[in-house]
Amino acid sequence: MPELPEVETVRRMLETAIPGRRVARARISGKALHSRVPRELPRALPGRTFERLRRHGKFLLFDLSGGATLVSHLGMSGRWLFHAEPPARLPAHVHARLAFEDGAELWFQDARRFGMLRVVDTAQLGRDPSLVLLGPDPLVEPPTAESLLRAARGSRVAVKTWLLDQRKIAGIGNIYASEILHRSGVDPRRRAGFLRADAWRRIARDTAQVLDEAIARAGTTFSSYRTASGQPGGFGNLLRVYDRAGQPCRTCGTPVRRIVQGQRSTYFCPRCQHGAGPAPRPGRRAAAARPARAASRRSRKQRSARA
DNA sequence: ATCCTATCCTGTAGGC
DNA sequence: TGCCTACAGGATAGGA
Numbered sequence: 348m349p350e351l352p353e354v355e356t357v358r359r360m361l362e363t364a365i366p367g368r369r370v371a372r373a374r375i376s377g378k379a380l381h382s383r384v385p386r387e388l389p390r391a392l393p394g395r396t397f398e399r400l401r402r403h404g405k406f407l408l409f410d411l412s413g414g415a416t417l418v419s420h421l422g423m424s425g426r427w428l429f430h431a432e433p434p435a436r437l438p439a440h441v442h443a444r445l446a447f448e449d450g451a452e453l454w455f456q457d458a459r460r461f462g463m464l465r466v467v468d469t470a471q472l473g474r475d476p477s478l479v480l481l482g483p484d485p486l487v488e489p490p491t492a493e494s495l496l497r498a499a500r501g502s503r504v505a506v507k508t509w510l511l512d513q514r515k516i517a518g519i520g521n522i523y524a525s526e527i528l529h530r531s532g533v534d535p536r537r538r539a540g541f542l543r544a545d546a547w548r549r550i551a552r553d554t555a556q557v558l559d560e561a562i563a564r565a566g567t568t569f570s571s572y573r574t575a576s577g578q579p580g581g582f583g584n585l586l587r588v589y590d591r592a593g594q595p596c597r598t599c600g601t602p603v604r605r606i607v608q609g610q611r612s613t614y615f616c617p618r619c620q621h622g623a624g625p626a627p628r629p630g631r632r633a634a635a636a637r638p639a640r641a642a643s644r645r646s647r648k649q650r651s652a653r654a
Numbered sequence: 655a656t657c658c659t660a661t662c663c664t665g666t667a668g669g670c
Numbered sequence: 671t672g673c674c675t676a677c678a679g680g681a682t683a684g685g686a
Contacts, residue, residue, distance in 0.1 A: 350679060382663085405680080423680055424664080440664085459663045461680055477681085504657065513681080520679055567679075589679095609658075612677085 349405060349421040351485070351518030352561035353580065357427055358402045361453075364429045365409075368447040369396040379442035383463030384455070388443060391415065391466040403484050404517025408472070416469045418478070422461030428454040481517040489555050490516060492548035499539040499547070506542060506550075507535035508609045519554070522567055522589045525614045527553045529588045529596075534620045535613045536606070560585065588614040 349357075373392040375384050385391075395411040402408065407427075409417035419427070428441075433452040437444075443455040443464060455464060467475055482498070483490070498515050499506075509515060510524040519527070528535050531549035533542070542550075561567060564581035567589075587597045592605035596616035606613050 353679075420680080422663095423678070457663095458665065459678090459680095461663065463681095502656085508657095511680090522679060610660085611680095 349423075349425065350520030350523050350566075351402075351405060352523070352558055352582070353566035354402055354405050354407060354421065354518070355486070355562050356566045356580065357421075358400050358407055361407075361427060361429060362400045364431075364451075365397045365447075365453060366399055367396065368449065368451060369412075370394065370445050371448045372446040374444045374446075376442050378440075378460075382442055382457070382460040383465075384442045385465060388464065388466065392417070392445060403478065404481050404513055405520070406478060406481070406517075410469060414469045416467055416472055418463075418465045418467055418472075418475065419455070420463045420477070422457060422459065422463065424459040425455065425457040425462030428456055430454070480514050482513060482515045484517050485519070485554055485558060490551045492544050492551055495547040495551055496542075496544055499542065502540040503538050505535060505608055506533060506537050506539045507613050509539035510550075511609070511611075516554070518558070521611050522586070523554075523557055523561065525589045526557050526587060529598075529615060529620060530557065532619055535608065535615050588616060590614065 370392045373389045375386065375388050392411070395413055395415060398410045398412060400407065400409055405420060407419045407421075409419070411417060419425070421427075428438075429451070430453075431451045433446075433450075433454075437454075438456060440458045440460075441454045441456045442460070445453040447453070455462070463477075465475075465477075472478060483494075488494075499509060502509055504512075507524050507528060510519050510527065511521065525535065527550060530553040531546065533546050533550060537546075561580075561582040564585070566580035567582040567586065588603050590612075591603045591614060593602050595601065596603055596619055599616065599618050601616055601618040603614055604617050606615075
């Protein structure tokens, strides 16, 4: 569920609900002891008021009164659930429950327990081990061709894998990495350190574009708690390659391919994302000359067929 | 330094 | 129906 656009959606939602509310009680579940939910939560939070909500990449930062910040990462399956009037029945995998003085509650639910919570001294946030290495947040400091070219200098990893490295850009995950590269027309297997400025320029442009569009639609996938009815994010329909192996590329009709890079799925269009520049592996051939121009016009038929 | 692999968990979808 | 396997939006420790 949670890449930057999803986390930003959560942030915006919570921002309308929790600032100004004071914690009366915090509980963690027994199972939480095995997860990354700190045992001191019940001691650290009561009496504190939520002040504002920040985000850096995929991290949510809840600033609290008294100079503390609740740092949260949703991992793969984490969710924040806000209830003005909490239901009696607790769903599975709720590891932390914060009860406010007015009766509202905020729950942290995380089936797979890859997420984490931590309470840190706000003044020391910059030294937090999980935050200190993060690269720029693309909404705050939009990447440019120059910044990307510089950051990727010398890197031999595939550009898709490079985009997932939170130390380079904070917030891009597996869905949007594929989507960005498809829009940019860059082969995901190409080595980051060998991309030229024009490729990075397109990647910079499309990173901003994809993230903005996804945020505007409240993200991809997730069965959200934003509305009482739990509407899913609306970007799923706009995905051009992710999870579409074998289906026609929305641009040219060529079947989308799925490959595995760093144990994670990558989706791309072998025609739209053929390479300008050096081949990903020492063994060339990916960029073999191909009459992409003329041939790709065949797309029109398929496009209308799908609509 | 950089890169790669395995690992932490549970839920779900698909094949038989 | 049940059983089995493969896979899932993430990060990171440790070895090469």
